[in-house]
Amino acid sequence: MSRYALRIGGVTISVEGDETFDIADPTARFLVSPGSRDDVDIIVKRGRPQIPRGELLFDSGGVWRLYRDGDRNVFTFSSPSFPSDPYKSASFDDAFTRGEVMLSDDVPRGADPLAYPLDELLVASILGRGAGVELHGVGIVVDGRGMLFVGQSGAGKTTTARLWMNETSPTILSDDRIIVRRVNGAFRMFGTPWHGEAEICSAEDVPLSRIYLLKQCSQTEVRSLDAAEAVARLFSCCFPLFYWPESIEITLAFLATIAGERIVHELAFRPDASAVQAIVRSGRQIATERS
Secondary structure (H helix, E strand, O other): OEEEEEEEOOEEEEEEEOOOOOOOOOHHHHEEOOOOOOOEEEEEEEOOOOOOOOEEEEEOOOOEEEEEEOOEEEEEEOOOOOOOOOOEEEEEOOOOOEEEEEEOOOOOOOOOOOOOOHHHHHHHHHHHHHHOEEEEEEEEEEOOEEEEEEOOOOOOHHHHHHHHHHHOOOEEEEOOEEEEEEEOOEEEEEEOOOOOOOOOEOOOEEEEEEEEEEEEOOOOEEEEOOHHHHHHHHHOOEOOOOOOHHHHHHHHHHHHHHHHOOOEEEEEEOOOHHHHHHHHHHHHHHHHHHO
């Protein structure tokens, strides 16, 4: 038997099967040593994945669907690249702590059994039950402080990453998707393997200092937001489990807790060095006020 483990967003996923799996970059950056008590344990098997007979909970309109089959949550995956339909299924218990991935023989031996989007779906299912939130954002680390720049597609996340790379020498945890969790009473941000156009990602995590909601404008300015607006705009940039109503409530409550820390601001910016300079000034002002 072969076994490996990934740690994404502080969630450790152990995978075991009777073949050696080839985990490629960028997922390989998140490999860790398997432990005796990981958060999720998955067995990989070969066979003929079936469409569940249970209720269809969600159809992505793309490659995956989610079913409720008895007491199991079952994802199925289809692609014109594989003759089998589905070519892969993944079944989990309610808490998403135990799972089984079934691969058809069309899938090459050694292929990553959690290949995107299954890895993200699994982590999202755990976060959506109260463990944290995944946000569309760029995570930048300067002097050990984590700054998260959040925005929907086209808001300027990749531009922001490149501006910081041009002006400073930051560590960038991701140029597209960041996980935020509360650890020992403090918020932390985690890099993910699901990068954007700049293809930047890191397995590191750091304390979360500030969040900036991106808005491209003709003038660069950091603006304060009230809690209600902060929550609404953060929610529009996250990945709640829309097919599970309780997850919506959990996610909103988590975002309200973040907003209550008064760390969420709007960055209206021109796509030039002024955006970086405004953040540096804002950071100094906040540090002065807190001292």
